[in-house]
Amino acid sequence: MVYQQYDDCLTYDIDGCFFDTLAGYILAKFSFRGKSLIFILILSTLMVPTEMLIIPWYLLGNSVGWVDNYIGVLFPTFITAFGIFLMKQFMEIVPQDLLDAARIDGMGEFGIWFTIVLPQVRAAIVTLCLLTFLNSWNAYIWPLIVTMTPENYTIPVGLAFFSSETSTNSNWVQVMTGAWISVLPLILLFLIFQKHIIKGIALSGMK
Numbered sequence: 001m002v003y004q005q006y007d008d009c010l011t012y013d014i015d016g017c018f019f020d021t022l023a024g025y026i027l028a029k030f031s032f033r034g035k036s037l038i039f040i041l042i043l044s045t046l047m048v049p050t051e052m053l054i055i056p057w058y059l060l061g062n063s064v065g066w067v068d069n070y071i072g073v074l075f076p077t078f079i080t081a082f083g084i085f086l087m088k089q090f091m092e093i094v095p096q097d098l099l100d101a102a103r104i105d106g107m108g109e110f111g112i113w114f115t116i117v118l119p120q121v122r123a124a125i126v127t128l129c130l131l132t133f134l135n136s137w138n139a140y141i142w143p144l145i146v147t148m149t150p151e152n153y154t155i156p157v158g159l160a161f162f163s164s165e166t167s168t169n170s171n172w173v174q175v176m177t178g179a180w181i182s183v184l185p186l187i188l189l190f191l192i193f194q195k196h197i198i199k200g201i202a203l204s205g206m207k
Contacts, residue, residue: 017129019079021121024087025113029099039088045081054145061146068148077136083128090124091117126193134186155182 027039057076058067066072094117102112118125143154153161159182163175 017083017125017132020083020128021087021091021118021125022113023079023084024089024091025117027084028088028091029094029096029117042081042084050141054142057142058145067146068152070152072146073139073143073152073154074136076142077132080132083132086124086128087121090121094120130189130193133189137182137186 023042027035053076061067061072061075066075098116099112102116107115137154138156139154140156140160144157144160147153147157150158150161155178159175159178162178163172
């Protein structure tokens with residue numbers, strides 16, 4: 001179950017970063033009427049508490065059959081206001097002349113985004129994906145509501161139920177073992193991508 005949750009979290013969080021980078025590219029490099037208003041509206045959603053969104057999320061997930069599965073747990077992270085904001089800020093530093101030269105050469109917008117823009121902001125993308133993964137991996141309230149069967153519990157929900165069931169028997173060895181297993185993927189990801197994380201945080205401070 002741990003491996004399945006890890007694999008699903010990583011897959012869907014990469015998908016979320018995909019949409020965030022697309023939206024950030026459009027807001028950073030295209031001019032159209034209402035762009036500033038759209039960006040302000042996106043940022044305003046950061047002020048909405050998660051607790052206010054749980055009921056709409058549940059109604060939406062229930063209507064499309066996403067209740068009690070990992071897609072339902074992770075779909076709120078498919079696209080995020082923070083991710084769009086971060087990608088927009090970083091993509092603004094990509095030289096516009098470079099994009100115009102690619103358009104003159106006949107390259108399409110998707111090709112420009114994929115082959116020119118994304119490599120320029122690789123550190124920011126890695127940082128965003130890891131932050132999104134961390135939020136999804138440690139989420140508790142939403143997975144507690146959207147999952148019904150123990151087989152689909154995420155690790156924080158499973159540990160909470162397990163500790164409450166075993167608290168009378170003081171079986172804390174198994175609880176601590178589960179907590180260590182839940183932390184291990186985060187440590188491995190940090191060790192693998194620490195250079196990108198440090199670079200992304202440093203560049204964020206400069207921005």
